[in-house]
Amino acid sequence: MLKMTDVSKIYRTDTVETHALREFSLTVDEGEFVSVTGPSGSGKTTFLNIAGLLEEMTSGTYELDGRDISKLNDRERSRVRNEKIGFIFQSFNLIPELNIFDNVDVPLRYRGLNAAERKRRIEESLDMVGLASRLKHQPAQLSGGQQQRVAIARALAGEPRFLLADEPTGNLDTHMADSVLDLLSEINSNGVTIIMVTHELTLADRAKRNIFVRDGQVTDAAPEFLRAANG
Amino acid sequence: MEFGPIWRALLRNKGGAILIALQIAVTMAIMVNSIAIMQERATNMQRPSGMDEANTLTFASISFAADADLRATYINDLEMLRNTPGVINAVGTNSFPLRGGGWSMGLQTEPGEDMGGVGAAIYFGDEHMIETFDVELIDGENFSPEQVVFLDPDNFRWEPYVIVTEALAKTLFPDEEGSVVGKTAYINQNDPVQIIGVIDQLQAPWQGWDDVEHALFSPVKRAEGFARYVVRTEPGMRDELLPQLEEMLASADKTRLIRGAQTFDEVREGAYLGDSAMIKILGFVITLLTIITGLGIVGLASFNVSRRTRQIGIRRALGATKPAIMRYFMLENFMISSVGVIVGGALAIGLNIFMVETFALTPMAWWVVPVAMIILWLVGQAAVAGPARRATRIAPSIATRSG
Numbered sequence: 001m002l003k004m005t006d007v008s009k010i011y012r013t014d015t016v017e018t019h020a021l022r023e024f025s026l027t028v029d030e031g032e033f034v035s036v037t038g039p040s041g042s043g044k045t046t047f048l049n050i051a052g053l054l055e056e057m058t059s060g061t062y063e064l065d066g067r068d069i070s071k072l073n074d075r076e077r078s079r080v081r082n083e084k085i086g087f088i089f090q091s092f093n094l095i096p097e098l099n100i101f102d103n104v105d106v107p108l109r110y111r112g113l114n115a116a117e118r119k120r121r122i123e124e125s126l127d128m129v130g131l132a133s134r135l136k137h138q139p140a141q142l143s144g145g146q147q148q149r150v151a152i153a154r155a156l157a158g159e160p161r162f163l164l165a166d167e168p169t170g171n172l173d174t175h176m177a178d179s180v181l182d183l184l185s186e187i188n189s190n191g192v193t194i195i196m197v198t199h200e201l202t203l204a205d206r207a208k209r210n211i212f213v214r215d216g217q218v219t220d221a222a223p224e225f226l227r228a229a230n231g
Numbered sequence: 232m233e234f235g236p237i238w239r240a241l242l243r244n245k246g247g248a249i250l251i252a253l254q255i256a257v258t259m260a261i262m263v264n265s266i267a268i269m270q271e272r273a274t275n276m277q278r279p280s281g282m283d284e285a286n287t288l289t290f291a292s293i294s295f296a297a298d299a300d301l302r303a304t305y306i307n308d309l310e311m312l313r314n315t316p317g318v319i320n321a322v323g324t325n326s327f328p329l330r331g332g333g334w335s336m337g338l339q340t341e342p343g344e345d346m347g348g349v350g351a352a353i354y355f356g357d358e359h360m361i362e363t364f365d366v367e368l369i370d371g372e373n374f375s376p377e378q379v380v381f382l383d384p385d386n387f388r389w390e391p392y393v394i395v396t397e398a399l400a401k402t403l404f405p406d407e408e409g410s411v412v413g414k415t416a417y418i419n420q421n422d423p424v425q426i427i428g429v430i431d432q433l434q435a436p437w438q439g440w441d442d443v444e445h446a447l448f449s450p451v452k453r454a455e456g457f458a459r460y461v462v463r464t465e466p467g468m469r470d471e472l473l474p475q476l477e478e479m480l481a482s483a484d485k486t487r488l489i490r491g492a493q494t495f496d497e498v499r500e501g502a503y504l505g506d507s508a509m510i511k512i513l514g515f516v517i518t519l520l521t522i523i524t525g526l527g528i529v530g531l532a533s534f535n536v537s538r539r540t541r542q543i544g545i546r547r548a549l550g551a552t553k554p555a556i557m558r559y560f561m562l563e564n565f566m567i568s569s570v571g572v573i574v575g576g577a578l579a580i581g582l583n584i585f586m587v588e589t590f591a592l593t594p595m596a597w598w599v600v601p602v603a604m605i606i607l608w609l610v611g612q613a614a615v616a617g618p619a620r621r622a623t624r625i626a627p628s629i630a631t632r633s634g
Contacts, residue, residue: 045631054548054628075552081627082550093545093630097240107549109233138243154549166631 001162001193002028002051007060009046009216020046022216024060028195030161033188035204036197038213044197045166047213051195052085052164053077065161082110086155086192088184090167092147094139094154100126101135104154111158125153129183145176152183162193169203181206237563247531251524252571255607258524259575260582263603265513267583267595272506278443280328280499281396281433283365286319286466287495288473289327292458296486302381304487305454308480312460313359315476317468322363323458324356326436328446329495329502333436338424338447340403342417349402350442351395352435355382355451361394363463364433369397371412371428379450389418390450394428398444424449438502459491469494524607525614528568532560532618536625543622544629553623560619561612568611572604579603 009021021043028034038044049055050062053069062069065084072080087093094103101122108118126132129149131142139147148168155163165184169177181203188194188208196207204210212219241248292308294301305323312321326333334355337348354360357379361368371394378392393416395403400411407414415423433446464472473492481489493501500507536543543556551559579600586592 049628049631052548052631054631055626075554078547078550078552078555081548087548087630089545089630093541093548095240095542095545097243097542098236099239102236102239105236106546109236110546110550110552110555158550 001030001032001065002026002195003061003063004051005061007050007062008058009043009050009055010058020216021050021057024213024217026211026218028162028193030193031188031191033185033194033206033208034196034211035207035209036195036211036213037199037201037204039199042213043216044199044213046216048164048166048195048197052087053081078110082107082158084161086158086160086163088148088151088155088163088165088168090170092139092144092151092171094147094150096139098139099135100131100137100139100142100150103139103150104157107154107158121157121159122153125157126150128156129153143176144172145179148172148176148180149183152180152187156187156192160192162195163187165194165196167198168196169198169200177203233559233562234566237559237566241563241566247534248567248570251527251531252567252574254524254527255568255571255611256575256578258520259572259603259607260578261520262517262606263575263579263595263599264582264586265517266599266603267586268592269510269513270596270599271593272503272510275438276503276506278434278438279432280495281364281366281431282328282495283463284495284499286464286469287363287365287461288464288469288476288493289459289461289495289498290477290480290492291490292460292480292487293490294456294458294484294487299456299484299486301456301458302454304484305452305458307483308458308460309359311479311483312462312476315472315479317465317472318476319463319465320359320363321460321462322356322359323452323454323460324354324360325453325459326352326354327364327459327461327498328434328436329438329498330436331502335435336418337420338399338403338416338418339420340414340416342421342423344420346417346420348420349399350440350445351399352437352440352446354433354446354448355453356448357450357452360448361430363461365463366430366433368394368428369431370410371426373428374448374450379452382451382453382455384455389422389424391424392427392450393418393424394430394448395426396433396444396446397429397431399447400426400429402442402445521606521610525610528564528611528614529618532564532615533621535563536560536618536622539622540625541629541632543625544627544632547625547627548630556623556625557619560615560622564611564615565608568608572607575607576600576604 004024004026007021007024011018011020036044036047050057104122104125105118108121123132129152131146131149169180172180184194198204309321309323312318334353335350336353338351339346339348358374358376361373380390403416404411411426411429414426418424435443435446462476477489477492583595587594
């Protein structure tokens with residue numbers, strides 16, 4: 001499903017060179033629920049950006065669904081993001097000017113689906129997250145948990161092969177966080193591959209496999225300081 | 232196309248969009264009516280005077296000697312002019328088209344007061360008028376030399392023969408389907424004049440006059456202290472002959488001055504100086520307003536791109552290609568511009584109706600509003616293209632940054 005081999009990412013300025021990922025290798029099979037954990041600055045978000053085709057890697061190989069991603073141009077990368085990947089962001093990233101229906105509709109329009117098909121998918125996905133009655137609401141009229149559910153519905157509406165979740169409960173209280181994680185588990189049980197980036201080990205434990213990142217590389221086990229920080 | 236979501240998003244954040252739409256509407260209203268005025272002026276400027284303008288020149292002779300024999304000077308001047316190689320013909324007259332000054336009288340078909348006269352410009356001259364002015368005699372005949380008399384300032388009377396323009400003939404005798412030659416009209420209410428000829432077209436001296444196509448020739452030679460000559464030359468000879476003729480007349484009689492030497496191109500330019508200036512000023516105003524509107528659109532679009540940096544990143548993350556981002560801003564501008572040009576179109580038509588009723592302006596041509604709409608749509612699209620292109624350079628990874 002996802003295979004990264006010796007992926008590096010270097011951010012360069014005139015005077016500074018920052019190695020965000022160093023020979024990062026990871027394989028995720030179809031249907032897995034994988035958490036990626038690490039301290040701040042470890043390279044989690046860089047990994048997520050490269051896995052989600054939001055950034056280009058400096059070197060290495062990345063195959064998604066059997067396809068070499070490094071050869072794709074911007075238009076093709078956009079298409080892969082749109083058709084194969086669903087994103088769930090920490091700050092929900094709903095578009096404040098659009099109502100719930102239009103927010104879920106955004107990626108579907110970019111796919112070029114007809115109006116009837118889009119409407120069906122939007123209603124189904126919002127129904128799945130329990131917000132079918134809030135179609136005309138604005139994001140600001142919903143709680144944080146509800147907004148994250150809308151974001152999940154938006155990700156699911158495109159019927160992606162895998163979900164990338166970036167600290168999906170970072171802005172939620174414990175109760176809402178549990179609810180969102182329950183939803184992710186349910187989605188995973190339906191066959192969708194999930195990669196969840198988080199710095200909280202307790203949340204990472206909800207995944208079926210945990211990956212630990214430190215200094216831009218995959219490590220075998222959670223470092224002690226991370227366990228200590230998480231209690 | 233994302234018409235629906237963009238429209239709903241605009242309604243939720245409409246302050247800037249309304250201001251730009253209003254700016255476009257006002258620009259449209261001013262642009263349309265300015266174009267209508269410019270078009271009217273340009274049309275007027277293109278009307279033919281009826282003369283052979285490319286080969287015609289004019290100057291005035293001003294005698295200052297108390298005992299000057301003005302009739303002898305007049306006869307001698309015209310003889311010299313007509314005998315100059317390259318000159319087709321010359322005439323002494325009181326005025327000519329586009330001069331801006333001259334005589335006009337009322338003509339009527341029945342004598343007496345309150346008979347509803349028709350205004351007509353009076354051109355005095357002899358039997359050489361037709362050839363000098365290069366007008367075509369389409370009916371009747373020219374003056375005979377015997378019909379032409381010298382004007383007696385102390386005992387003025389209207390000579391009994393006139394040659395009229397076809398437009399004047401049709402206005403005087405609207406029901407006459409045949410020839411008007413031989414018919415009698417009355418000038419100065421009661422003085423009968425017989426129409427002996429009809430010429431195709433000749434303008435009055437006042438280009439802004441409603442009856443500008445109404446003119447007549449009266450067979451009168453004016454040998455006064457101030458004499459005006461019109462000379463028609465062979466093609467291509469005009470500019471060369473102008474200084475020669477001026478010098479020739481000045482040398483022939485040292486007791487007078489030759490002044491106001493002009494080609495007819497200069498006469499036309501002077502006559503339409505105001506219209507020409509008006510067209511330039513309105514053109515400048517339209518250009519300035521359009522630029523200001525374009526800058527306003529650039530400003531709003533740039534602000535929107537900055538304000539929506541994160542949103543653009545989110546859209547890119549969700550699968551928007553760069554062209555899709557570009558299209559979003561272009562479409563948004565198109566919708567704002569559409570509101571502006573529709574409101575502006577209504578404003579423009581209302582303003583035009585007001586101007587037509589108040590200032591007797593010619594109603595604008597049907598195509599002015601759609602042309603202005605297209606111009607403003609294009610200006611809007613051109614103005615938003617830069618900021619929209621900047622928006623496409625926003626990276627999708629913005630979506631994963633906190634904040």
